[in-house]
Amino acid sequence: MNANEKLIALVNQMPQADARRILGTVDKEAVEKALGEILQGGKENVAGVVDLLVETGKGDDGKARYALHALAVEVCKRKDAAHRQMFNTALAGTLGSDRPKEVQAFVIRQLQIAGTKEATPALGKLLLDDELCEPASQALLAIKEGAVEQFRNVVLTRATAKQALPVVQALGVLRETKSAGEIRKLIDAKDRDLRLTALWALANIGDAESADLLLKAAEQATGSERAKATHACLLLAENLAAADKKKEAGRIYTQLMETRTDPAERHIKEAAMKGLLATGGSRRLSN
Amino acid sequence: MKERKRRVSRRQFLRGAAAAATFTIVPPHVLGGQHVPPSDTFGAALIGCGGRGKGTYADMCRGLNAKLLAECDVRFLDKADNQTVFTDFRRVLDRKDIDLIAIATPPHWHALISIAAAEAGKDVMCEKPATRFIAEGRAVVDAFKRYNRVYQVCTFGRFGASRDKNNILTHKIMASGLLKDKCQGVYIKKGGFKVKEWSGKPDLKPEPVPKNLDWDMYCGPSPLKPFVRERFGGTHRNYWDYEGGGLSDMGQHFFDPVQWIFAKDHTSPVEIEAHAPPAHPEVTGMWGWVELKYADGLTLVMDSTEWGQPYDRKPAKSVSLNDLSEEDRKKLLAMPDPEPMLSFAEAVKTRKLPGGHAEAAQRSATILHLANIAIRTGRKIRFDPVKEQIIGDEEANRLVNVPMRAPWHL
Numbered sequence: 001m002n003a004n005e006k007l008i009a010l011v012n013q014m015p016q017a018d019a020r021r022i023l024g025t026v027d028k029e030a031v032e033k034a035l036g037e038i039l040q041g042g043k044e045n046v047a048g049v050v051d052l053l054v055e056t057g058k059g060d061d062g063k064a065r066y067a068l069h070a071l072a073v074e075v076c077k078r079k080d081a082a083h084r085q086m087f088n089t090a091l092a093g094t095l096g097s098d099r100p101k102e103v104q105a106f107v108i109r110q111l112q113i114a115g116t117k118e119a120t121p122a123l124g125k126l127l128l129d130d131e132l133c134e135p136a137s138q139a140l141l142a143i144k145e146g147a148v149e150q151f152r153n154v155v156l157t158r159a160t161a162k163q164a165l166p167v168v169q170a171l172g173v174l175r176e177t178k179s180a181g182e183i184r185k186l187i188d189a190k191d192r193d194l195r196l197t198a199l200w201a202l203a204n205i206g207d208a209e210s211a212d213l214l215l216k217a218a219e220q221a222t223g224s225e226r227a228k229a230t231h232a233c234l235l236l237a238e239n240l241a242a243a244d245k246k247k248e249a250g251r252i253y254t255q256l257m258e259t260r261t262d263p264a265e266r267h268i269k270e271a272a273m274k275g276l277l278a279t280g281g282s283r284r285l286s287n
Numbered sequence: 288m289k290e291r292k293r294r295v296s297r298r299q300f301l302r303g304a305a306a307a308a309t310f311t312i313v314p315p316h317v318l319g320g321q322h323v324p325p326s327d328t329f330g331a332a333l334i335g336c337g338g339r340g341k342g343t344y345a346d347m348c349r350g351l352n353a354k355l356l357a358e359c360d361v362r363f364l365d366k367a368d369n370q371t372v373f374t375d376f377r378r379v380l381d382r383k384d385i386d387l388i389a390i391a392t393p394p395h396w397h398a399l400i401s402i403a404a405a406e407a408g409k410d411v412m413c414e415k416p417a418t419r420f421i422a423e424g425r426a427v428v429d430a431f432k433r434y435n436r437v438y439q440v441c442t443f444g445r446f447g448a449s450r451d452k453n454n455i456l457t458h459k460i461m462a463s464g465l466l467k468d469k470c471q472g473v474y475i476k477k478g479g480f481k482v483k484e485w486s487g488k489p490d491l492k493p494e495p496v497p498k499n500l501d502w503d504m505y506c507g508p509s510p511l512k513p514f515v516r517e518r519f520g521g522t523h524r525n526y527w528d529y530e531g532g533g534l535s536d537m538g539q540h541f542f543d544p545v546q547w548i549f550a551k552d553h554t555s556p557v558e559i560e561a562h563a564p565p566a567h568p569e570v571t572g573m574w575g576w577v578e579l580k581y582a583d584g585l586t587l588v589m590d591s592t593e594w595g596q597p598y599d600r601k602p603a604k605s606v607s608l609n610d611l612s613e614e615d616r617k618k619l620l621a622m623p624d625p626e627p628m629l630s631f632a633e634a635v636k637t638r639k640l641p642g643g644h645a646e647a648a649q650r651s652a653t654i655l656h657l658a659n660i661a662i663r664t665g666r667k668i669r670f671d672p673v674k675e676q677i678i679g680d681e682e683a684n685r686l687v688n689v690p691m692r693a694p695w696h697l
Contacts, residue, residue: 069568
């Protein structure tokens, strides 16, 4: 039996769907033993499992998908840096190839589980791929370490809205203050989702320079866009207050209190009042 | 004329705050009044009209004079008029005459729609499980606090449990803190988790998306994957992308009352261990049992009875007055019983917390999510109930706060 045949034999020990088409009778010990043997084969075996994947609906790769996922979980469970690095290198090496995008997306999702900073450059390159930018962004966010650099490498003003959207969101999630200036350029974007995501990202970053931009955007918007933009203003105020920028936070709260006069926005006025009180704002008000 | 910048005096501010506090007890679109007269009508909407939709809506309206003004479902592409029938929940929330939102979508949408509803000033009844992962629940709690809206998760076992004499006694013993960290209680839920019934069928072939379905909107914050009928319409429970199998789906019914009985609405288990085979990447599957321990020693057990050896580490043990010293028994019996829980209707009218409020829902959903994380990671995990983070296991934490598909975010 050559190496490839042996690998296939191990993968075939993954569970088989029963008569109900579910994995109802999994032999835990047998599966874990087979996974251990696959890992013993190192990078070649892991990459070999990726080679068994086919686009969903175009063949039977169910056991290979199960195996690759179980390996991702197993290398985390072992807390063994060498296994983890090997797994990362093997998977990262299969990305950006001519494999079907759906297969690459599956591989990326396994990196979302077990990825380390070693995999981030390979994932970063996919941020400009219309089909893979979303899973790549999510995997980078899960990995965290080394992710910011990859997101910052994307020139937002040159990316399409589809590519920019997950990147802006990720920079917001990661509270990447150095990117605030670039994100500010997007708050007038034609794409509604990109515009609102930029507002939220600036708020989550706690970018004091964006206060007037956010307030203006919220004031001009209508419907659910107004609710989202207003929420961004409150979030920014909360983040500024938490960063001890109480004066800046108070200004946002005060403006929201003064402008939200529609009874349907009473909850905004109340939230702003609460926020202002929490920042000691009432003491600054004139008697 | 140059517009003078309006200044708010301290007196005006405080008067406004007091007025706002008074006004919060009426529906957002109604001006004035100190309480809602029984004849007043609340505008209501249902988001997610399949499966439990009508039931969730009926549960929300019980005790309220509510009028259904809008229905929303991603399957309504062929009949949406964006007046009363919608496919996009955001358009529903735009309507100022809607005060109450019933959410009966699959769980991967529960948190985001709940939060958006709070931002739009609506009160919410949300189908269980409250969330798909732990960080979502915290964001829901924060949103409903920030906007002072009413949230109730749509499971009601705790209401009945809280009227039972024995449960009240257990609740008081646990809430008193008199047991300190010496609680010997073991609660075992055996069976009923529908593990096989709601296990997914792996490797199904993609199909064309039905013409009336907005598949991208259905997937929402979860990964956009090829359409497979099983991912939709009840069997969504079988996919990690949308829920967490029978454990998630039945678990909040089972453990929400238990959480109240043992006075754990404010905290979560600290040690979680599961007996299960390696999980499938996409579909939910088999597990044997999960043991969850709280910091005070209380143990909760989920025993599926559908895979592997049954749970045999500890026998069930109730908490009783015998667990206390004579002196502590006297102290306990002098303590008042807990206040009766408010229904959703009572909470909407009084602007107080209902029985199944957001924090309680977050904590009972967290029990389920921790159990599923232990199953999916195949290892014992330790949890910090204050930070709501898994301790010393960054990879397991990736399931505590799962990145969402843009533009959806917490």
